[in-house]
Amino acid sequence: MLHSTTHTSQLTHIPLDLRTSASTRFRKGDxxxxxxxxxxxxxxxxxxxxxxxxxxxxxxxxxxxxxxxxxxxxxxxxxxxxxxxxxxxxxxxxxxxxxxxxxxxxxxxxxxxxxxxxxxxxxxxxxxxxxxxxxxxxxxxxxxxxxxxxxxxNKIVGFNSVFLICSEAEKEQALNCVQQENRYNIAGYDDYQALDEDNRLATLEKLKKLGVTEVFISLGAIKNRLYLCWLFQTSGITVHLLPMELKPIYRDLVVHNVGGMTCLSFMSPAITGKDFWLKRIFDFCFACLFLIITFPIYLVITIGIVIDSPGSPFYQQTRVGLHGKEFKVWKFRTMRTDADKMQKELEALNETKDGILFKIKDDPRVTRLGKFLRRYSLDELPQLFNVVLGEMSLVGPRPLPTRDVNKFSARHLIRQEVLPGVTGMWQVSGRSDIIDFEQVLNLDLKYIENWSLSLDFEILLKTVQVVLNKEGAY
Incomplete structure (x- = not known):
């Protein structure tokens, strides 16, 4: 497990991309x-x-x-x-x-x-x-x-800047393959050590300074480390593999020819350019329209919470969003006002397998009205304000509290590379019934790798069905 300060340090040094509303830079400049x-x-x-x-x-x-x-x-x-x-x-x-x-x-x-x-x-x-x-x-x-x-x-136009990562023995062969394409400018070379845990962020910073948009990595350099592709992909860098021997890979790849050699390319799944703006415009318009239409519901719930238990009708909690950036998520209050303090006393009752998430089926902190709001996910409605502000999307991996993120291992940080969502694959696949965080991570990765507007629509429609059927809610 990694300490929370380590996570924060790693994430804040990774360059921002278009999946955060504050960033509008584009990757491949031309x-x-x-x-x-x-x-x-x-x-x-x-x-x-x-x-x-x-x-x-x-x-x-x-x-x-x-x-x-x-x-x-x-x-x-x-x-x-x-x-x-x-x-x-x-x-x-x-x-x-x-x-x-x-x-x-x-x-x-x-x-x-x-x-x-x-x-x-x-x-x-x-x-x-x-x-x-x-x-x-x-x-x-x-x-x-x-x-x-x-x-x-005739070298009238510039070439894509690329970088090679392979062993010294493979270097000459890799250079020959890439140079035969006559459309790449090889900005540099490094060996396997560039992918070591202590050198990864320095390697990414180096590629950023060189203006690299694609990296060629020999298969031998990345064996058993395929999750490292995400470090490059979330920085807007396409990853190509140059296999010296072709072996089965666990996920779909784009296969093409580079200098006469079969090349496996991991295309960046980042939501960028027109995809980002389509998703952002849809999120903003839908959230604003829904807030206007459902204003009476917000008012009724607010009054109900005030009558049911003392305290503010709204609850703000620090969650970890894109690239580890913390933000305040809005919810209708469904627990006692001292719920955060009581959680430490209830840790022994946590029902999740690995302890990363905190889930108790009959949580004593939940109020009477809170149980109803949770059953139909009405407590999540104020998060549409987070969507309007650009801190969240309608669909994406759920933002988790700092307590959960502090228990992440390195591979779990991948889910922090997209804007968090009000709903997502996890919510429509079982919600609280899924108590193994590895299952949650796999569902989030499935969404990230297969993102499309049609998938967002599908998840939103399925969310309505799940909520009405009260599936996995407590």
């Missing part, structure tokens, strides 16, 4: 340039296609602008959803582009049928527009890729 270039070229390609078709078939040019903007938006959104603006080889996946543009044109035909304002083109015009648009967009992407490869070859 991502927005690539996006602007691709969007511009695609827009010009679509406009060129419209101009060519209407120059040949349309007698009334006043009909051009409204349908052009409709077509532009639909096709750009379709290309974006398909992932053709993402980094990597997808930008010149011409078959994927063709399928996406075909789908967008099918959607345009549906709009043509449903909307009288849409120009009444004949089938020949639509077919020609599809052929021209597909050809021009793919040609534009080909031109971008050709120019980029030429610029890289």
């Amino acid at each position: 991502w927005w340039k690539r996006l602007v270039i691709l969007l511009t070229v695609d827009s010009i390609s679509i406009l060129t296609s419209w101009l060519l078709v209407y120059a040949l078939f349309s007698e009334n040019t006043n009909e051009l602008l409204p349908p052009f903007f409709t077509s532009l938006i639909i096709q750009l959104v379709a290309i974006s959803i398909q992932g053709n603006y993402a980094p990597g080889n997808k930008r010149h996946d011409y078959w994927c582009l063709t399928k996406t543009i075909t789908f967008a044109h099918c959607l345009l035909i549906v709009i043509r049928v449903l909307s009288e304002s849409f120009p009444q083109q004949n089938s020949k015009t639509l077919l020609l527009y599809w052929l021209i648009t597909t050809s021009v967009v793919c040609f534009g992407r080909f031109a971008i890729n050709f120019c980029l490869e030429y610029a890289r070859k």
